[in-house]
Amino acid sequence: MLRRKLLAGLGGAAISGVTASAVGRATGESQIGVSPVQSTVGNQRRCSAVDAYLRPHLASGRVTLLTGKTVVRILVENKRAVGVELVTPEDMLAEPKGDNMALTQRMRQTHNVCDEHGGVPTASLIENWIDEAERRTWFPFEATRRA
Known part of the structure; x- marks a missing residue:
């Protein structure tokens, strides 16, 4: 109708x-x-x-x-949606923060190897990448920090 x-x-x-x-x-x-x-x-x-x-x-x-949540996965049983798996904004930011911190640490180690062997041009490139990775670490850190 x-x-x-x-x-x-x-x-x-x-x-x-x-x-x-x-x-x-x-x-x-x-x-x-x-x-x-x-x-x-x-x-x-x-x-x-x-x-x-x-x-x-x-x-x-x-x-x-629910507001302020992100659905990660819809839980299905017998072809029927029975729930959702949620993640908080803090948890969403924790993973990239940790990844960038680990990347920065590895790049610092690589920078030290370049310094030991006189690889100035490569060390200069790595310094820029370290700065970028530290900026990517700063935002999730500040966003998840408790006041």
Whole structure:
């Protein structure tokens, strides 16, 4: 029933002079037109996607809304999603921080080898890379530091 109403509405828009290129496009040179996206319906009324889809699921108790988290993996059992594996922003930043710290340490060792053997040009390149790696270490360190 809803699909018929939607198609009728789009057909009526085309008849009334809305160009075919405007139908179904929310971006572009002009946003004048109609789109199936504009027809979110809940309880037989036009409403936002939050009202039509999210709030009913939250009210059922089967869905929990989490903010400030990143989903790493969807947990599936018997072809059914049963949960998610989450990671905090601090944990996301800990890995690149550790990687860059280890890289800096290895580059310092390589720089020492270059100094011992008189490899000035190579040592100069490595100094730039060490500076870059230290900058990449600084941001995750500051972002995860407790005040």
